[in-house]
Amino acid sequence: MIRRAAPLLALLLVLLPFVGCAGSGGSDGGRRWRPRPGTAWQWQLSGRIDLDVDVPVYDIDGFENSASTVAALHARGRKVICYINAGAWEDFRPDRNAFPASVRGRGDGWSGERWLDIRRIDVLRPLMAKRLDMCRAKGFDAVEPDLADAYTNRTGFPLTAADQLAYNRMIAGLAHDRGLAVGLKNDLAQIPRLIGDFDFAVNEQCAQYGECAALEPFVRADKAVFHVEYTVPTREFCPQSRRLRLSSMAKRPALGAWREPC
Structure with missing residues (x-):
């Protein structure tokens, strides 16, 4: 879904010297799927999934699609990415009550959504781990964690670039621990710092x-x-x-x- 922050190229220039920083690791780095440049894809987050688009990669909602849908795409030779929202609380998700009010901030512009206080890794890590467990259990190959640039928005919390780096690396590590590839969503300014932690980008x-x-x-x-x-x-x-x-x-x-x- 459309998630825009202010242009970030000025900050990108500041961070360019950090290209090549170490990644988050993970014991299965040699076996994890990693899509190569130019790979065609389909991104469908609403409506009944059209299984017949002739592309090697699908990106679909992790909550709203079943293991059977993922299996049907695999049977057609597709890799499948699990879309989750990692940066905002959503009042329409089945795990909504697990998020305490203290980590819910301002609305993010989408109905039923509020920014999360990503500084609270102690609270959010186990909740995101459960979401990634869901992705793995349904057979997904990778995850797209949305809203990975909260610090550039008016969230209701005094978030910093360092907070975002720590949170994004936490998410990447959780994905890799489960054998899932992980994509960096937008967050252009921090690409030089995060290139080693993520397996692809979604923009x-x-x-x-x-x-x-x-x-x-x-x-x-x-x-x-x-x-x-x-x-x-x-x-x-x-x-x-x-x-x-x-x-x-x-x-x-x-x-x-x-x-x-x-």
Whole structure:
């Protein structure tokens, strides 16, 4: 879903010297799936999943889809990414009551959602671990943790870049401990610090905001960048996407089955 913060390229330039910092590790790094640049994908978070899109990767909602759906996609030769919200509380999820009121902040602009106080790793780590256990139990190959750039938004908490780094690395470590690949969602400014912790990237609207070049570290590391645009037509962003080897397509904001790939 559309998750935009203020442009972050200025901060990215500050962090560039940190390229190559150590990753989060994980005992199965050699066996974990890692999609390569240019891999085609489908991202569907609403409506009945269209199982017949001819792409090797699907990204679907972890709560709303069953193990049988994941198995059906595997039977068609697809890898499947588990979408979860790692940065906001959602009042429509079955685990909503497990999140204490003290970690719920301002609304994030989406109905029924509130930013989480990501400084409270003591509270959020076991809750996110259970969500990732769900992804693993359903057979997913990877996870897309959304809202990974809370510190750039008005959350109701005094979050810092360091808080976000610690939280994102925690999420990546939990995923890797379960044999799941993990994607960095947006958070362009911290790519140089997090490139070693994440197996691929998921980006919204980098062409619209002139930020796609900030994703090049993933491509240089032979890791896919799964990218969508909502308002820019494919004729305008696809030439750059091909040059940068991004896995790009146009989608409608509801993220139904419709797609227009490059």
